[in-house]
Amino acid sequence: MHTTSLLTRSARRLQRAGWGLRKRRERLTAWLDYHYPGWRGKRQQAEPERGSRDLSGRFCSHPFEQIDLEESGACFTCCSAWLPTPMGNIRNLDVMAMWNGPTMQRIRESIYDGSFRYCRHDRCPVIQNDTLPTLAEAEQDPVLGEAVRARRLTLEDPPSFVNMVNDRSCNLYCPSCRTERINHNEGARYEKLAELQQRLLTAYLAAPNDRDFTLSITGSGDPFASRVYRELLYTLDGSRFPSMKIALQTNGVLLTPRNWARMEKIHANISSIIISFDAASPETYAVTRRGGHWATLLENCARMGELRALGEVRHLRYDFVVQKANFREMPDFVRLARSLGGDRAYFSRLVDWGTWPRDQFLEQCVWEQGHPLRDEFLAVLRDPALDDAFVDLGNVSDFYAEARR
Secondary structure, three states: OHHHHHHHHHHHHHHHOOOOOHHHHHHHHHHHHHHOOOHHHHHHHHOOOOOOOOOOOEOOOHHHHEEEEEOOOEEEOOOOOOOOOOOEEOOOOOHHHHHOOHHHHHHHHHHHOOOOOOOOOOOOHHHHOOOOOEHHHHHOOOOOHHHHHOOOOOOOOOOOEEEEEOOOOOOOOOOOOOOOOOOOOOHHHHHHHHHHHHHHHHHHHOOOOOOOEEEEEOOOOOOOOOHHHHHHHHHOOHHHOOOEEEEEEEOOOOOOHHHHHHOHHHHHHEEEEEEEOOOOOHHHHHHHOOOOOHHHHHHHHHHHHHHHHOOOOOOEEEEEEEOOOOHHHHHHHHHHHHHOOOOEEEEEEOOOOOOOOHHHHHHHOOOOOOOOOHHHHHHHHOOHHHOOOOEEOHHHHHHHHHHHO
């Protein structure tokens, strides 16, 4: 415990000081994740939580259905930026041992008692936009209802939503996420990532089955830039797992007709496609999505929109991470997403992944009190284009409500 506390304080001190070489900080964070997978949770418990809310009588299904695998082997039950306490590590525990372990029991208890004390209330989009269901509604759920009514802390079935964020390989190097291209497509690093993925997925894909589960790939990089993910997507036979769903999350540049065709055996299993833009113009895209190609992105998205109209894609969402460089384009992005055949335009706030010194990160956060562009940001949120059911403002919702007031 003392070692973890020391490492946490050291990492925080380096962050506050704006440690010159950001690349070293990324490596330090990866080292901490690998050797001390609980350090994020301990840091969060030591910090005061901003924007804490009374969530008595509300419910979140994530601790009852979701597992996220990160590159260190650490597993979480939600995005680690929103719920930073790991349930365990796949290197030394199997899925069910983590799923029903003491950490997950405490997290489920925090949902039942309404404290949500392991969650970042200020970051979680469903807390921010007030879309959490009630406990009473959860008790009537056809899948989770029995467990919720009995206030069960352990569950018989493994997680039904498997979020693969174990490989950061990507064809882009967006400044909000990383300082250079990351590619783990060969060598010891690739082999380690492949082994961790295999350990987790054995519980789901070892033999043909009709279980209802979702594989989400990926919020950590791009599924088509990662050899680990490509090998899975191109070889997986959906007919062997007829109730399996695939949720794809990509930057869209490599979502070409050729790569789409390579996934032919799982086309019927693909339940949703999320494509990240972070811009509504080529000029801004060049800043927020380094290494991308705007014309190729639009061409690929137009094709996905056509497939959506034909019913060959079941749900198509376009995403936008709000920051200083792009917030003025939020209304234009809504119009662009609609023109490309999307079902939803989704917004979220920038998260500090350690790629900027702290002062530079805060400069990007135009929603923070005292930011010189905050009033302009609130003015953008009053644009009529954002007042539409087509738009999901996620964890920007509080600021939207403030702007409307």
